[in-house]
Amino acid sequence: MFDRNKDRQPEKIETPAPVVAAIDNSSTAYRAPAAATGKSAILGATIRVKGEISGDENLLIEGHVEGSVSLSAHELTIGKTGKVHANLTARTIRIDGEVHGDIAGKEKVVVSSTSNIKGTIVTPKMTLEEGARFKGTIDIDPAHANSGTGFKPATDKPATDKPA
Amino acid sequence: MLNTAEQFDNSGRQVLQTRLMPDLLEPLAGNSPLMVFDVGYGVHETVEFFGNRRCRLHFSALHNCLQAPPVIRSKTPFGQLPDADEHDTALYLAWLDRFRSALQFEPGTRFDLCLLWDFLNYLDDQALKAFADALAPFTGPQTLGHAYILLKSDADVLNREYGLKAANQISVRPVNHATPAFFARPQARVTSMMKGFVVKHSVLRRDGLLEAALKST
Numbered sequence: 001m002f003d004r005n006k007d008r009q010p011e012k013i014e015t016p017a018p019v020v021a022a023i024d025n026s027s028t029a030y031r032a033p034a035a036a037t038g039k040s041a042i043l044g045a046t047i048r049v050k051g052e053i054s055g056d057e058n059l060l061i062e063g064h065v066e067g068s069v070s071l072s073a074h075e076l077t078i079g080k081t082g083k084v085h086a087n088l089t090a091r092t093i094r095i096d097g098e099v100h101g102d103i104a105g106k107e108k109v110v111v112s113s114t115s116n117i118k119g120t121i122v123t124p125k126m127t128l129e130e131g132a133r134f135k136g137t138i139d140i141d142p143a144h145a146n147s148g149t150g151f152k153p154a155t156d157k158p159a160t161d162k163p164a
Numbered sequence: 165m166l167n168t169a170e171q172f173d174n175s176g177r178q179v180l181q182t183r184l185m186p187d188l189l190e191p192l193a194g195n196s197p198l199m200v201f202d203v204g205y206g207v208h209e210t211v212e213f214f215g216n217r218r219c220r221l222h223f224s225a226l227h228n229c230l231q232a233p234p235v236i237r238s239k240t241p242f243g244q245l246p247d248a249d250e251h252d253t254a255l256y257l258a259w260l261d262r263f264r265s266a267l268q269f270e271p272g273t274r275f276d277l278c279l280l281w282d283f284l285n286y287l288d289d290q291a292l293k294a295f296a297d298a299l300a301p302f303t304g305p306q307t308l309g310h311a312y313i314l315l316k317s318d319a320d321v322l323n324r325e326y327g328l329k330a331a332n333q334i335s336v337r338p339v340n341h342a343t344p345a346f347f348a349r350p351q352a353r354v355t356s357m358m359k360g361f362v363v364k365h366s367v368l369r370r371d372g373l374l375e376a377a378l379k380s381t
């Protein structure tokens with residue numbers, strides 16, 4: 001049959017830039033969750049969030065967050081420009097930036113030399129990288145590594161400023 | 165006894181051999197969680213060392229408290245001799261307030277091991293007494309401690325950061341900030357002001373530091 005539209009290009013759906021965008025730089029309008037691609041979602045350096053963040057994929061925070069972040073089965077990274085006043089819960093947590101709050105890594109917490117942390121870390125396995133300096137409390141219980149059982153996050157309360 | 169063994173590790177850090185630390189750690193092997201208080205910052209080696217056992221590590225970075233020491237203004241009228249005791253008491257209380265603010269732990273906290281490193285050498289007599297009193301609520305009858313005591317003021321052993329690399333090895337890094345005031349004292353004078361601790365064993369190192377294993381009284 002006669003089709004008047006056969007030479008037209010399919011319309012692209014224009015969407016506003018998402019607050020949380022996948023690292024994948026493909027130009028497709030629809031993005032699969034980062035977890036499906038094995039990559040991390042990014043909260044960019046100019047983004048400010050006040051409230052609760054939870055999800056089912058990996059997340060890299062380069063912006064400012066105040067409240068709480070919970071990715072119980074995934075990886076959370078606080079990038080070098082990240083400033084987080086929040087309690088953090090994730091399977092593994094890497095901190096390169098600034099965190100004021102309690103940190104619960106169900107499998108592992110890695111603290112790098114560029115980090116600045118005030119708070120308590122609870123995890124079965126802790127790595128303080130060469131050159132990193134930490135002020136605060138670290139609760140380590142290797143018996144809970146990889147089991148996920150009996151793991152008790154430091155607290156579920158929103159983070160508040162308090163002495164380390 | 166002189167301890168002469170010194171090494172450098174692959175990262176260029178100085179490594180001090182210690183025969184006292186294994187004696188301190190051995191009786192704590194069964195403590196779970198092991199409660200450790202470190203006056204300094206947490207560093208890679210210390211976290212790595214304790215990381216394979218259940219423990220709670222408190223890193224207090226107390227050297228920050230030494231910046232801008234408290235200044236006591238004399239209430240003595242001009243022309244009269246100041247009252248030294250009054251000044252000392254006021255200084256003690258000012259330090260006590262400062263250390264209590266810095267040492268805020270959960271109620272019921274009792275440390276098994278206190279890693280004091282060389283911190284005591286940066287405290288004048290009143291500050292030393294205040295530090296010991298501020299720490300006392302968090303120590304128990306089984307608490308052990310480790311400290312380096314400066315006996316001679318000309319020893320080149322100040323402004324360093326310590327970590328526990330192995331039971332018998334303590335790592336040392338230079339710190340990049342101005343050296344705070346320091347106080348060389350004999351062991352007996354230090355322990356006389358450290359309420360709650362006595363020296364269990366001590367070893368005089370070649371570098372002029374007296375390594376001391378402390379135990380709760």
